[in-house]
Amino acid sequence: MQIELTLNGRPCKAEVTPDTRLLEFVRQQGCASVKCGCETSNCGLCTVWLDEKPVLSCSVLAVRANGHKVTTLEGLQAQAAEFGAFLADEGAEQCGYCSPGFIMNVLAMEKELKQPTEEEIQQYLAGNLCRCSGYQGQLRAIHRYLNRKQEENHE
Amino acid sequence: MFSAKQYLLAQSLEEAYVANQKRTATIVGGMCWLKMGKRQMQTLIDLSALGLDEIAVTKEGFSIGAMVSLRQLETHKELNQAFCNAFAKALSPIVGVQFRNCATVGGSVWGRFGFSDVITLLLALDAQVELYPSGVIALEDFIKMPYDNQILVRILIPHNSKPVAVQSHRNTATDFPVLVVAASVEQDGTLRMTVGARPQKAVAVPASLSLSDADLNNHLETALDKIPFEKNMRAGKEFRRHLASVLLKRAIAQLKEEQSHAN
Numbered sequence: 476m477q478i479e480l481t482l483n484g485r486p487c488k489a490e491v492t493p494d495t496r497l498l499e500f501v502r503q504q505g506c507a508s509v510k511c512g513c514e515t516s517n518c519g520l521c522t523v524w525l526d527e528k529p530v531l532s533c534s535v536l537a538v539r540a541n542g543h544k545v546t547t548l549e550g551l552q553a554q555a556a557e558f559g560a561f562l563a564d565e566g567a568e569q570c571g572y573c574s575p576g577f578i579m580n581v582l583a584m585e586k587e588l589k590q591p592t593e594e595e596i597q598q599y600l601a602g603n604l605c606r607c608s609g610y611q612g613q614l615r616a617i618h619r620y621l622n623r624k625q626e627e628n629h630e
Numbered sequence: 631m632f633s634a635k636q637y638l639l640a641q642s643l644e645e646a647y648v649a650n651q652k653r654t655a656t657i658v659g660g661m662c663w664l665k666m667g668k669r670q671m672q673t674l675i676d677l678s679a680l681g682l683d684e685i686a687v688t689k690e691g692f693s694i695g696a697m698v699s700l701r702q703l704e705t706h707k708e709l710n711q712a713f714c715n716a717f718a719k720a721l722s723p724i725v726g727v728q729f730r731n732c733a734t735v736g737g738s739v740w741g742r743f744g745f746s747d748v749i750t751l752l753l754a755l756d757a758q759v760e761l762y763p764s765g766v767i768a769l770e771d772f773i774k775m776p777y778d779n780q781i782l783v784r785i786l787i788p789h790n791s792k793p794v795a796v797q798s799h800r801n802t803a804t805d806f807p808v809l810v811v812a813a814s815v816e817q818d819g820t821l822r823m824t825v826g827a828r829p830q831k832a833v834a835v836p837a838s839l840s841l842s843d844a845d846l847n848n849h850l851e852t853a854l855d856k857i858p859f860e861k862n863m864r865a866g867k868e869f870r871r872h873l874a875s876v877l878l879k880r881a882i883a884q885l886k887e888e889q890s891h892a893n
Contacts, residue, residue, distance in 0.1 A: 476637065493634045493635065493636055493637035493674055494631070494632065494634040496631070514631075514666075515666065516662045516665070516725065516729055516732075517725060517726075517729075517804065519726055519728055522728050525731075528701075528731050529727060529728045529731060530728050530731045530732050531662070531728045531732055533665070534660065534661045534662045534665055534729070534732045535661065535732060536637070536658065536661065538637050538639075538676075539676065539678060580726075580727065580728065583727075584727075598722055599727050600726070600727075601723075601725070601726050601803055601804050602725050602726010602727060602729050
């Protein structure tokens with residue numbers, strides 16, 4: 476069956492089978508940042524935005540994206556690079572495997588929550604697992620990233 | 631992952647119901663649970679086009695469409711104002727935001743899963759389930775029913791507001807709960823308490839206890855002794871029994887605090 480959607484700002488038309496997941500579909504379209512890390516809807520690595528909301532692309536049928544807007548890390552290069560620099564500065568980039576899904580969810584959180592507390596940040600990102608770190612570097616990077624405008628003003 | 635040969639975006643409940651009479655057809659909710667299986671299906675039935683992704687405030691209470699996501703329940707302002715923020719508290723420990731943006735309340739309730747946080751809370755709020763075509767049935771009866779080929783259309787909460795508290799224990803963040811409890815209080819002070827993840831399906835505590843009962847703790851222990859608890863990979867039955875008491879007492883303390891604020 477044919478689906479038509481907007482992928483990273485561009486119209487996209489393709490044939491999919493009824494059981495194709497959004498994960499496989501976006502990968503077929505060249506978005507290799509989206510990966511399946513767990514098969515149990517738990518790790519957050521396959522996070523994409525469906526109409527601006529973060530979802531697990533491993534748990535969404537591609538046909539359900541028909542007529543909708545899908546965004547992957549490939550479509551958010553400037554924002555990802557900006558946040559990625561904060562991650563690197565805090566030494567939070569280790570093997571990097573979990574980073575695409577993690578960055579997608581941090582950027583979604585930035586849009587959805589205004590001045591989140593530490594607890595709200597942890598709760599929002601609880602579905603993104605990292606097996607290298609203890610999350611402290613990431614948390615420092617997130618705080619600095621969210622407060623970057625104030626930091627710039629101080630300088 | 632399952633496989634399927636056809637996809638039906640149902641245009642009416644009748645169309646979905648007719649298609650669902652075949653054993654090889656399945657309704658897709660949020661797909662978070664369904665995708666774990668390896669079933670080979672003929673037809674996937676999608677209810678997405680039926681406007682069931684809304685939470686409506688009604689005269690009697692709240693009407694929640696089957697396709698409403700757990701995240702919608704968690705962040706819905708009126709629903710959380712009406713029920714002491716219990717939906718936010720009960721649902722926020724479930725996996726992560728992305729998961730809760732996918733998982734639907736219809737899928738959670740239809741599954742009648744033992745580990746369900748949402749069923750435990752809804753049961754404490756006397757929720758009902760609207761089925762197509764048989765109509766409205768109490769959630770308490772629905773979860774005892776065998777699986778059939780009807781369509782779960784909506785969840786109805788017959789209260790505009792009710793003091794309710796929910797507590798759960800997890801071995802680790804984002805895991806299934808070891809135990810989850812909820813307690814709500816009627817206008818006359820009678821408590822409605824539920825225990826879920828025993829690890830079997832949630833049940834109501836079989837006793838009519840009052841929030842003002844001077845010997846509430848002892849009466850609660852007696853009532854909890856009548857509920858079966860079991861062991862699984864997450865915890866033993868003795869620990870669950872102990873947790874049920876501790877968590878319900880915390881929920882009751884929360885309700886008393888709510889009451890003192892209200893007065």
